[in-house]
Amino acid sequence: MPEIQTTITPHNQQPYIEITYPTEVELDTSLHNAHTAQVAWAKVPIEERLAIGRKFMEEFRSMSEQLPLELSLQMGRPVSQGAGEIRGFLERAEYMLSIAESSLADVGLEDTDKPGFKRYIKRVPLGVVLVIAPWNFPYLVSINSVLPAIIAGNAVIFKPSPQTPLTAERFATALVRAGVPENIIQVVHMSSALASYAVSHPLVNFVSFTGSVVGGRSVEEAAVRSKNLKGIALELGGKDPAYVRPDADLEYTVAELVDGAMFNSGQSCCAVERIYVHESIFDAFVQKYTEIVKSYKLGDPTKPETNLGPVVSLASAKRIRKQVSDAVAAGAKTLITEDLFPIAQPETTYVAPQVLIDVNHSMDIMMEETFGPVVGIQKVSSDQEAIHLMNDSPYGLTASVWTNADGNSESQEAFLKLVEELETGTVFLNKCDYLDPALSWTGVKNSGRGVSLSKFGYDQLTRPKSVHMKIKTK
Numbered sequence: 001m002p003e004i005q006t007t008i009t010p011h012n013q014q015p016y017i018e019i020t021y022p023t024e025v026e027l028d029t030s031l032h033n034a035h036t037a038q039v040a041w042a043k044v045p046i047e048e049r050l051a052i053g054r055k056f057m058e059e060f061r062s063m064s065e066q067l068p069l070e071l072s073l074q075m076g077r078p079v080s081q082g083a084g085e086i087r088g089f090l091e092r093a094e095y096m097l098s099i100a101e102s103s104l105a106d107v108g109l110e111d112t113d114k115p116g117f118k119r120y121i122k123r124v125p126l127g128v129v130l131v132i133a134p135w136n137f138p139y140l141v142s143i144n145s146v147l148p149a150i151i152a153g154n155a156v157i158f159k160p161s162p163q164t165p166l167t168a169e170r171f172a173t174a175l176v177r178a179g180v181p182e183n184i185i186q187v188v189h190m191s192s193a194l195a196s197y198a199v200s201h202p203l204v205n206f207v208s209f210t211g212s213v214v215g216g217r218s219v220e221e222a223a224v225r226s227k228n229l230k231g232i233a234l235e236l237g238g239k240d241p242a243y244v245r246p247d248a249d250l251e252y253t254v255a256e257l258v259d260g261a262m263f264n265s266g267q268s269c270c271a272v273e274r275i276y277v278h279e280s281i282f283d284a285f286v287q288k289y290t291e292i293v294k295s296y297k298l299g300d301p302t303k304p305e306t307n308l309g310p311v312v313s314l315a316s317a318k319r320i321r322k323q324v325s326d327a328v329a330a331g332a333k334t335l336i337t338e339d340l341f342p343i344a345q346p347e348t349t350y351v352a353p354q355v356l357i358d359v360n361h362s363m364d365i366m367m368e369e370t371f372g373p374v375v376g377i378q379k380v381s382s383d384q385e386a387i388h389l390m391n392d393s394p395y396g397l398t399a400s401v402w403t404n405a406d407g408n409s410e411s412q413e414a415f416l417k418l419v420e421e422l423e424t425g426t427v428f429l430n431k432c433d434y435l436d437p438a439l440s441w442t443g444v445k446n447s448g449r450g451v452s453l454s455k456f457g458y459d460q461l462t463r464p465k466s467v468h469m470k471i472k473t474k
């Protein structure tokens with residue numbers, strides 16, 4: 001019997017769509033087709049590939065109005081917030097197309113060539129790239145790898161999350177309509193076992209995975225079992241900290257950090273999950289923060305007035321609630337009365353937003369990824385204490401520092417010292433929970449390895465090929 005994948009709509013727990021998984025033989029065929037097609041695609045001039053990429057953006061934009069509701073029904077984000085993901089998707093696509101030609105150009109060494117010699121370095125595609133995408137920002141994350149891989153001359157096998165299967169279908173449809181050969185972009189829905197088989201397949205040359213630490217380790221183990229050596233990029237979880245210095249603009253900072261923690265119900269790898277506030281402003285910060293959180297409207301994500309939807313699954317809701325209750329049992333204090341959010345009943349996917357104080361690093365709420373609308377706020381006495389606590393984590397994706405925004409030299413100097421000492425892939429000043437496509441997206445420690453976006457994203461999806469010529473003289 002074929003294996004069936006069923007996507008459950010988070011807010012009503014009803015089946016949304018069923019998809020039949022392929023067999024290993026069918027997956028083999030897809031990979032062989034991708035391998036064959038890639039050889040021809042790599043020979044297509046970059047100018048033609050870029051023209052197709054720009055046409056892809058037009059095709060995707062033409063279908064964008066229907067996507068927010070479809071996305072809400074798959075993963076539960078409020079429909080009012082879906083357009084933001086589409087805008088971000090197009091922004092990243094535009095930037096990666098704009099830098100492709102220069103990023104993929106030959107690197108000449110004429111200035112150092114000796115007489116009678118010519119040397120240069122080419123960027124050549126890897127071959128078949130397997131992209132395993134997550135459910136929480138399925139468009140925003142997949143654009144980081146899928147489009148650059150294709151523009152660089154690779155073929156892509158695109159595995160979406162079982163929670164958001166239609167997102168990959170829409171992405172691929174726009175690519176094919178724009179002129180990408182069908183076997184260069186193939187959406188293949190896979191079980192965990194099939195995904196492991198694909199990762200270890202000898203025709204897969206590179207794997208880009210975004211997801212949990214547990215999932216990333218499984219991908220790495222499958223890649224090691226492969227008969228061919230291959231590269232892997234792992235974009236994994238986070239427990240991203242924010243530090244609010246005594247000179248921060250509280251009105252601005254509080255609003256930004258509430259959004260950084262609560263947007264998408266906190267289900268973002270770079271969501272703000274722990275905040276360290278200088279003791280001189282701690283009480284004022286916590287009061288303002290709590291007031292804003294209490295104003296959120298938790299409810300049906302298909303209604304336009306909702307700005308906080310359910311979490312993705314009953315299992316996720318249960319895990320989040322346990323993390324909060326364990327913290328309270330260990331001495332933490334909750335500041336949000338759940339009566340304010342009557343829809344947040346046990347055994348539902350509706351989780352009330354929560355703010356905790358009296359927290360410390362013996363609690364999972366400050367150490368392990370929550371992936372829910374919950375944040376812990378801890379008092380600190382100095383920059384040095386904040387640095388120690390921010391680095392005291394198995395994760396290192398992003399960190400943000402909030403200080404005087406007028407650019408005075410003392411605040412800038414303090415921030416730059418923090419940048420040097422923070423163990424993280426990105427450090428923000430007065431900003432959080434955002435990916436700039438011009439900057440490399442990467443993590444340290446259990447947040448993963450590899451790079452996407454920026455020119456370095458193309459380096460990851462190609463390999464250098466050196467050309468060394470000795471010119472015969474007469």
